[in-house]
Amino acid sequence: MKKSINDSGQKARIDNPPKENKGFLPMSKSEMRTQGIAQCDFILVTGDAYVDHPSFGAAIIGRVLESRGFSVGIIAQPNWQENDDFNKLGAPRLGFLVSAGNLDSMVNHFTVNKKRRREDVYAPGGQAGLRPDRATIVYCGKIRENFGEIPLIIGGIEASLRRFAHYDYWQEKVRRPILFDSRADLLVYGMGELAILEIAEGLNAGIPVAQLTHIKGTAVISREPEVGDAVMLPATEDVMVDTQTYARATALIYQSNNAHDPQTYLQPTGNRYLQQNPPQQPLSQAEFDALYDLPFSYRWHPAYDQVGGVPGLNEVKFSITANRGCYGNCTFCALAIHQGKYVQMRSRDSIVREAGRMSKDPDFKGYIHDIGGPTANFSHLACKKQETRGYCQDRECLAPEPCKNIDASHKPYLETLRAVRKLPGIKKVFIRSGIRYDYLALDKDKAFFRELVEHHISGQLRVAPEHVSDEVLRHMGKPAFKVYEKFARNFKQIDEQLGKNQFVLPYFITGHPGCSLQDAVKLAEYIRDMGFFPEQVQDFYPTPGSVATAMYHTGVNPLTMEAVYVPKGREKNMQRALVQYNKRENYLLVHEALTKAYREDLIGTGKKALIPAKVKSADHQAPKSNKTSKTKQPNKTRSAKSVPAKQSKNKPKR
Structure with a gap:
């Protein structure tokens, strides 16, 4: 196998785990013997280091199987250049489970500009290079090489989001469904606890893996089309060559994860079919609770102590997952x-x-860093209808306008926060997950909003309006910008009543499909008037599986089939530079962008100017970065006055 570009130093790779293992799943033969395991039922191969915490997929799947009496061994970040790591636990009795880790391996390895990342927070010591590109495919290849036709099941976010034919940003082409390239037997998509238990019980009962073809929450390769009510997607070969066909396929796939819609989805690929079975039902609250009562140690495996542990644990160690979906x-x-x-x-x-x-x-130390999830303030289904009929096929719950049937209440979440605040030893409970401010505005009871400001932030509340242009927001599936502005005003009012001197910190995305150069300039002007630069600005990253990635590839919104402007190349770089127009290295790009957008009025010495006519100092003066202390913040998001750019003294470097 070709050597990876990033197969870097071995100092952080753990080849000889220590003998001590208090409560972890085994990573070596000696640990298996200590736990009385002669042969593992399953061996889970993961692209992440082994951290026994429910925020890590390998840990939660391993513990779920263990709770049903199955023994599970872990092979974490094996050296894919050799065979030894794949053989170190022997052959499993029932099968191999493979995951690339908590992130798609290509997202983990590359920035949006396709540059190799220098760190990997899911690796021991934060060292990059301990997993291959397209890790799911590579690991499966090594398992087939060493163990032949043993049952092989893939899962995790890389497999899940690549289960159909998908656009791959790094190769700039459409790739086949990952089951075909990995040669695995089964793919578990989504949150796989129920599916993996059903697979395990089937294999344990002696059912051949080739016959486990109709388990909910899985996808398989079939040679014959499903008989009955199946949705036939455009063929892989067709979506590879025609962007309009790709867009239509995306619209159908977008509807394929409705647990109350028992349809199978088929995608012809060569002379076979990718068959996605209907999704598993969501976990009941009792099942969800039971996951977090499993005996996690909430530690990285002691094998990593010698290199300082796994940095990714630090972000979640004192955070609590309250919801999913x-x-x-x-x-x-x-x-x-x-x-x-x-x-x-x-x-x-x-x-x-x-x-x-x-x-x-x-x-x-007394501080819980987060109680939340994908969206912190979602604590129940959007409406009563979802309980029996699923979600609507023809509209969204919140955007562009909120549905009249939405059940906007923070009562369960607020009661939980209050209960945790009262616990002995708890000094503060922060909320760092995303808050949907549009949903917050729909709740007529303002108790949560007030207590959020009073108890659950530290100086600043991070929210994500994403952009200021309503046209861009429409393509993002976000509410109009006026909704954010009203939220910011209400936040200011509550904050002043409490005498807190806190502020809202908005996050923005640049270069998103639908964003013109004029829209990008509008965002830059808003940042100028805020009075400080936001801490994080994300350049749009076309990752597998999203609707916006389909827009990026096709130039079409697959949900409406309308044409969408897609900034790429130099213009995408200009849009990114505009939101940090004070940086010297961005001067030429910003100047070019303003000229192309016919906004030369923003070049010069006027109060509204973004950049001077000529730049002289390293960073021409502009709104301050929010990395300064909050006591030095100029007016913050509330009613920020413009801060004019000052002349500088050196010419920009090319």
Whole structure:
């Protein structure tokens, strides 16, 4: 196999785990013997380091199987250049499970500009290069090479979002469904706890993996089309060559994750079919609670102590997952076809139990970093109808206008937050997950809004209006910008009543499909008038599975089939530069952008100017970065006055 570009130093790869293993799933033969395991039922191969925490997919699937009496071994970040790591636990009795990790391996490895990342927070010591590109395919190839036709099941976000023919940004082409390239037997899509248990029980009962073809929440390769009421997607070969056909396929796939719609989806590929079975039903609250009562150690495996552990744990160690699923349905997000639109919420007692356990951790300092999920303030289904009929096929819950049937209430979430705040040893409970401010505005009871400002933020509340142009927001599936502006005013009012001196920190996306150069200039002007630069600006990243990625590839909104302007190449770079127009290295791009947009009025020394006619100093003066302390913030999001750019002293470097 060709050596990876990023097969870097071995110092962080753990080849000889220590003997001590208190409560972890085994990673070595010696650990298997210690736990009385002669042969693992399943071996789970993952692209992440092994962290025994429910935020890591390998841990949660391993613990779920263990809870049903199956033994599970972990092979974490194996050296794919050799065979030794794949053989170190022997052959499993029932099969191999493969996941690329918590992220698509290509997203993990590359920036939006296709540059190799230097760090990997899911690797020991944060070292990049310990997993291959397209990890699911590579790992499956090594397993087939070493173990032949053993049952092989793939899952995780990489497999889930690549289950149909999909546009691959890094190769700039449409690839086949990942089952064909990986040569796996089964693909588990979405949140796979129920599906993997059904697969395990079937294999344990002696059913050949080739006969496990109709398990909900899975996809398989079939040689004959499904008999009955199946949705036939355009063939892989057709979507590879025709963008309009790709867009139509995306629109159909977009409807394929409705748990109350028992349809099978088929995509012809060569002389076979990708068969996606209907999704699993969402977990009941009791099932969801039970997941978080499993005996996680909430630690990285002790094998990683010698290199300082796994940085990714630090972000979640003192955070609590309260919900899963999201009906916000932003087009740049693939959650709708991975976790689904059905919001599932853990019970208050379950969350309080986890917070209580957390408070006894010797490293805990009294601060819970987050209680949330994909959207923190979603705590139940969008409406009563979803319970029996699923979500609507012809409209969204929140955008462009909220549905009149939406059940906007924060009561369950608020009661949970109050209960956790009262626990001994808890000093503060933060909310760092995304808050949907449009949903917040629909709740007539303002108690949550007030307590959010009073108790659950530290100086700033991060929210994501994403853009200021309503045309761009429409293609993002977001509400009009006036909704955010009203939210910011209400936040300011509550904050002043409480005497808090806190502020809203907005996140924006640049270069999204539908965003013209004029729209990008409008965003830059808004940032100028805010009085400070936002901490994070995300350049649109065409990741597998999202509707916006389909727009990027096809130039068409697949949900409406209307043409969409797509900035690419140099113009996409100009849009990114505009939101950081104060940086010297962006001067030439910003100047070019303003000229092309016929906005030379923003070049010069006027009060509204973004850049001077000529730049002289390293960074011409402009609104301050929000990395300064909050006491130095100029007026913040509330009613920020423009801060004129000052002349500088050196010519820009080319």
